[in-house]
Amino acid sequence: MNPMNSFKTFTRGAARAAVMTVAVPALAAQMSVIGATQAHADVVRNIVVQGNSRVDPETVRNYLTIEPGRNFGAAEINESVKALYGTGLFSDVKISRQGNNLVVSVKENNVVGTVRFQGNKKLKKDMLQPIIETKSRGVLTQEKLDGDVERIKEAYRRNGRSEAGVTVQTTPRDNGRIDVTFVINEGTRTGIASIDFVGNKAFSNSRLRDTMTTKRTNITSWLSKRDTFDESRFQSDQELIRRLYMRNGFADFRIVSAEANFDEAANRYRLVITVDEGPRYRFGTVNVDSSIPEVDAANLKGLVRTREGRVFNATLIERTTEDLNTAVARKGYSFAQIRPRGDRNYENHTIDLTYLIDEGPRLYVERINVRGNTRTRDYVIRREFDLSEGDAYNRVIIDKAERRLKNLGYFKTVSVTTQPGSTPDKVVIDVQVEDQSTGSFQVGGGYTTDQGGGFIASVSMTEKNFLGRGQYLKVSVGGGVDDRTANLSFTEPYFLGRRMSLGFDVFYNQAKDTDFRPYNMDSWGGTVRLGLPITDDFNVQFNYKLVQRDVTSYGSSYTQDGPIPGGNGLLPLLYPEGSWINSSVGYQLTYSTIDNLQDPHDGVFLRFAQDFAGVGGDGQFMRSIIDARYYKELWPDSGVIGFVKGGAGNITGLGKDVAVLDNFFRGGETIRGFESFGYGGRVQGVNDDYPIGGKNYWNVTAEAQFPLPLFPEEFGLRGAVFADAGSLWGSDLEGLPAGTYLQDDSTIRSSVGASIIWNSPFGLLRADFAEALTKADYDKTQVFRFSAGTQF
Structure with a gap:
């Protein structure tokens, strides 16, 4: 062997021996510090905590998976370190062994x-x-x-x-x-420069923009703040657009893309939504098919809202599915599934629809998790579900609850998903919401020709989710030259934990004499109401009302010393001075399929109400009122809305005559072209005449509303043309002084005209220009009328 190679081999061997001599003890020492390998476990007698100043040492020991006198290894050390970091109390954690002690060194977070x-x-x-x-x-x-x-x-x-x-x-x-x-x-305020659509033919850009809650920046944006870009709201707007198409026949509609591009130079967003409309469908044949022998499909056919030949409407399919699900569940089949199946005919653009009723899998709700709500109480969200933990799982009920949560207006986003439970027959429901502001503060002012005319101002505060409990609270004060009003309204929508509402309204009104109202009157009172929903569209409300009227003095035709010449003493006869109390109980039936009460486009509204006065108080009568309305988009692509309204009322004395102030008083609010209190019975004296209203009335209105072409839809300006007709007559008034005359008949009053409507940040404002076509000789007409209020 080469001597040099032998020397190198010896040297390398000696080096390895030296390294092993040093490394093996060091490695053994290191292993004793960090614990044991999988083949070896250590035991310590004490656990020493170092570095803590605020956290108690025993608290640190409680988070460890290592205990004195018990074996531990690397896995236990890792778990202990993770557990201590997971508390959020420490920014650094080290665990080492020193002799028979385990030393836990921590650095506390500030x-x-x-x-x-x-x-x-x-x-x-x-x-x-x-x-x-x-x-x-x-x-x-x-x-x-x-x-x-x-x-x-x-x-x-x-x-x-x-x-x-x-x-x-x-x-x-x-x-x-x-x-x-x-x-x-904070930077400067960004806005939305444009909202454009690509691929839309059935609906115009303005019609689609009108559907969205996000609006372009305009001169009123600083009030409404509707031109702020919010990703979640932008997604909700896309769903609104999809639902618009799906209820108007476009079953294949889809949004290809939705882009929000920020223009830094202009400090504005530019939104572009690309759509694929697809063809427009109608319903073909519509059937109900049940695979459950005890469920007769023929008996359920009457619940189907979709009709052959009508335009495809996904909302009607959704409502039909819910109605069928409820009906089948009442028969004892809680696990039944209702699935609408559509078969498209691409040649004639029809969809044959079959509602399939099958026995579904037996799944139960294990748990309902509610997340994301920082303000709204959990129970406010849970009560919208018609099921709870342990109940049979039903997808239709879940979808219905999700829609209810979205319609509450409490949340910016709502998402309801399901996860597998702990066993195959259990399901976990996850509800993810994001709270949004539900309060509003409005200050408004203007000029009105209603109720005598003059400048008006109002301040109102509304909270739809009071204290996160889902309660409704509104406080408002207002008035003008001749009137002062104050109102307080409160509603608990789930009284006694059930789906019925309990609320009250309190008001005070101070009215001074005007050209049409020759007396000064203070009135105050309140209503307690209990609402019972029968279905999603139909509800019943019971109420008790207490109203006191104080006629304090008269106007220019009467003095404290008696009637002035020519006055004939009519005012004390028509409107007796003093306090008068009406105490009544009543009920109200309401049916509504209106899509949006603030801005209705489609649906039916019916209301019938009766009050029975005489539960104490001075008045003894039965008052009956009916109100019916129908909205329909005449040309959905251009936003033209047709509106038909009708109403009627009667008041009948129960054992005594009906006082004049208990009569119905009508004017320009029902038939435009007439003053307030402008038509109906009147008593004429020598120098003046006074309105006495009537015990019976009816009125009808036909109106078409359309966007004003020269104004962006974000302004909320619309035009309208209308025709009104109606009548008001009947009175129990007797014993008129000599020289006075009662003018009272059922002459039909009618008018035509045009309007400008502004859905302003202050509320709905309306200017009407009308010409009376037919009237009684003693009626009071008025060409221009300006009013503020709501649709309902």
């Missing part, structure tokens, strides 16, 4: 002192504080701070300030506390 916001003017502290996780006296972590920065930015993005920037400043204090300041640069 505690938050005070939390401040700097630079926030548009979003106040009480709006930002609830959305952040960094709280005073809580543990300070970088993860929380990073998350809070993004949450604050998102809040500003939703309020139209996408350029907002947020930084964090920390200031150390004594005892490990750190003050946190979020420094906010």
Whole structure:
């Protein structure tokens, strides 16, 4: 062997021996520190905690999976480290062994002192504080701070300030506390420059934009704030567009893409939605097919809302499915599934529809998880589900609950999904919501020709989700030159935990004499009401009303010393001075399929109400009222809406005559072209005449509303043409003084005209121009009328 090679071999062997001599003890020592391998486990007598100042040592030991006197290994150490980090109390954790002791070294996270916001003017502290996780006296972590920065930015993005920037400043204090300041640069307000559509033919761009809640920036945007871009709202708008197409026959409709491009130079978003409409379908044959022997499909056919030959409407399919599901469940088949199956005929563009009723799998609801609600109470969300833990799982009921939650208006987003339960026959329902602002504050003013005319002002505060309990509260005050009003309304929609509402209304009104009302009167009172929903479309309400009227004085035709010459003493006879109380019980039946009560486009509304006065008080009568309305999109592509309204009423004395002030008084609010109190019975004296209303009335209206072509739809301006007709007559008035005459007959009054309607940030404002076509000689007419209010 080569001597040189022998020397090298010897050298390498000696080196290996030296390394092993040093490494093996060191490795053994290291193994004794970190624990044991899978083939060996260690035992310690004591657990020593180091580095803690606020956290009790026993608290640290409780999170460990290692106990003195018991074997442990690397797995237990890893689990213990993870458990301590998971508390959020520590920024660093080390575990080592020193002799018979296990040493746990920790570094505690700092505690938050005070939390401040700097630079926030548009979003106040009480709006930002609830959305952040960094709280005073809580543990300070970088993860929380990073998350809070993004949450604050998102809040500003939703309020139209996408350029907002947020930084964090920390200031150390004594005892490990750190003050946190979020420094906010709010930036300028972003808006939406354009909303464009590609591929739409059936509906115009303006019609589709009108469907969306997101609007383009205009001169009123600073009030409505509807031009702020919000990703979740943009997605909800896409669903609104899809539902518009699906209820108008476009069963194959889909949104190809929806882009939100931010133009930094203009500080505006440009939204582009590309759609594929597909053909328009009608319903072909419609059948119900049941595979359950005890369920007779023929008996269920009457519940089907879809009719052969009508335009395809996904909403009607949805409602029919729910009705069939309810009917089958009442027969004892809680696990039955109702599945609508459509067979398309692409040649004649029809869809044959069959509602299949099958016995579904026996699944039960194991748990309902509610997440994301920071303000709304859990029970407010859970009560919208017609099932609870342990009940039979039913997809139709889940879909119905999801729709109810969306319709509440409490949430920005709602998502209901299901997950497998702990066993194959159980399902977990996950409800993910995001709260949104449900309160509103409105200040309005203007000029009205109604109720005598003059300038008016109003202030109202409304909360649809009071204290997160789902309760409705509204307080309003207002008035003008001749009137003062104050109102308070409260409704609990789930009284005694059941789907029935209990509420009350309180009002006060001060009315001064005007050209049409020759007396001064203060009135106050209230209503207690109990509502019982029979179906989603039909409900019954019972009520008790107490109203006091105080006629305090008269106008220019009467003095404290008696009637002035020519007055004939009519006013004390028609409107007796003093206090008069009406105490009544009543009920109200309401059927409504209106798609949107604030901006109706389609549906039917029917209401019949009766009040029976005489439960104490002065009045003794029965008042009956009926109101019917029908809305229909005449040309959906251009946003032309047809509207037909009819109403009638009667008041009948029960054992005594009906007082004049209990009569119906009608005017321009029902037949435009007439003054307030402008038609109906009148008593004429020597120099003046006075309205006495009537015990019976009827009225009808036909109207077509359309967008004004020269104004963007975001302005909310619409035009209308209309025709009104009706009558008001009948009175129990007797014993008129000599020289006075009662003018009272059922002459038909009618008018035609045009209107400008503004759905403004202050509410619905309307200007009507009308010409009376037929009238009685003693009626009071009026060409122009301006009013403020709501549709219903």
